[in-house]
Amino acid sequence: MGRERTEGSGALAPLEEQVIQQRGSFLVLQVVAAGVLILAVGMYVLPLVLWIVSLTARSAEVPDARAAFWSVAPYTFAVSLGSAILATVMGWIVAVLFVFSGRYLRIVILLTISAPLIVGFLARNFSWIGLLSTFSLLNWLLYTTPGVVLVLSTVFAPFAFFLTVPGMDWLRPIHFEAARTLGVSHAGTLHALVVPAAWRSILLSIVLTFVLAIGYFVTPRMIGGGRHDFVGNGIVTIMDYGEVARASKLAIYLLVTASLPITVIIFLSLRRRSLILGHR
Amino acid sequence: MRRPIHLVHQNENVLNPYLAPSIRVGLIIGSAIVFLLVAAPCLYLIVWSIYGTDTVGVLRPLDEPTG
Numbered sequence: 001m002g003r004e005r006t007e008g009s010g011a012l013a014p015l016e017e018q019v020i021q022q023r024g025s026f027l028v029l030q031v032v033a034a035g036v037l038i039l040a041v042g043m044y045v046l047p048l049v050l051w052i053v054s055l056t057a058r059s060a061e062v063p064d065a066r067a068a069f070w071s072v073a074p075y076t077f078a079v080s081l082g083s084a085i086l087a088t089v090m091g092w093i094v095a096v097l098f099v100f101s102g103r104y105l106r107i108v109i110l111l112t113i114s115a116p117l118i119v120g121f122l123a124r125n126f127s128w129i130g131l132l133s134t135f136s137l138l139n140w141l142l143y144t145t146p147g148v149v150l151v152l153s154t155v156f157a158p159f160a161f162f163l164t165v166p167g168m169d170w171l172r173p174i175h176f177e178a179a180r181t182l183g184v185s186h187a188g189t190l191h192a193l194v195v196p197a198a199w200r201s202i203l204l205s206i207v208l209t210f211v212l213a214i215g216y217f218v219t220p221r222m223i224g225g226g227r228h229d230f231v232g233n234g235i236v237t238i239m240d241y242g243e244v245a246r247a248s249k250l251a252i253y254l255l256v257t258a259s260l261p262i263t264v265i266i267f268l269s270l271r272r273r274s275l276i277l278g279h280r
Numbered sequence: 281m282r283r284p285i286h287l288v289h290q291n292e293n294v295l296n297p298y299l300a301p302s303i304r305v306g307l308i309i310g311s312a313i314v315f316l317l318v319a320a321p322c323l324y325l326i327v328w329s330i331y332g333t334d335t336v337g338v339l340r341p342l343d344e345p346t347g
Contacts, residue, residue, distance in 0.1 A: 093307060093310040093311055097307045097308065115318070115319060116319065119321065123325055124325075127322070130328060131324050153317075185300075187300060190300075
């Protein structure tokens with residue numbers, strides 16, 4: 001008995017060391033993450049709060065921007081949501097292919113989906129204008145809302161891909177074997193395993209790409225041809241007249257209006273840490 | 281109907297066999313469309329830079345008043 005215990009503790013020692021090492025590296029990670037967080041708060045959140053407070057203090061002097069906001073906000077939200085949903089669908093399709101692929105195909109998919117991220121922002125927009133004007137089949141998309149939605153979706157598709165992959169990456173062959181052994185069809189496994197595994201990351205992807213989209217102003221202006229402006233374009237136009245405070249007011253309306261639904265959805269998605277990974 | 285596990289392991293190809301062939305084909309076609317859309321501007325830029333077309337002529341000036 002005593003011999004067994006000695007052997008057991010001898011076997012456990014390296015494991016304990018490993019655990020201690022892991023805890024140590026996790027502590028380093030926490031310290032680095034805390035530093036980055038403090039930097040982000042100090043350089044972004046704090047100036048933003050100070051600016052909002054100072055603007056609120058002299059709110060009466062600043063011309064109202066409510067009418068300007070409501071003239072473009074519904075369009076901004078609708079197009080942003082449409083783009084976010086389309087981008088997530090596009091990203092998710094590629095993510096499913098990625099998760100179910102072998103190692104080499106995964107590398108090809110990663111390279112292909114990441115390629116647009118290294119192309120310059122303006123160059124990509126000009127390229128889209130060239131594409132839409134060159135091919136007569138696509139002409140109808142130029143300077144229209146569907147064109148703006150399409151271009152924004154293709155911009156956000158890589159982000160959606162990288163957001164939805166972790167949601168499904170925990171799926172293992174054993175889950176499919178269990179489902180198939182229990183008599184679930186091929187299509188059934190997709191419905192019973194893949195979709196439930198991914199829906200939280202899909203939700204998160206829609207919200208995060210939506211947040212990105214509502215702040216865009218160059219793409220709507222270029223692809224929309226100046227007839228399909230976002231709130232961002234309104235802010236730039238007011239800034240051009242030198243009314244910085246009024247432009248800030250418009251920006252704050254956008255921040256407040258978008259914050260509430262975004263906070264609720266992110267809270268629902270991240271209620272438990274395991275939910276991020278798609279576990280039930 | 282229960283299926284024996286060994287049936288699941290058949291057809292080990294590039295894509296793993298846990299999805300039906302029709303779903304795999306759908307995924308490949310869907311992904312190909314996405315890749316085309318995502319890569320189209322990059323490809324167009326390359327062609328544009330080589331052959332130098334005058335498509336810029338159709339560009340609307342960025343400072344045109346909003347309608």
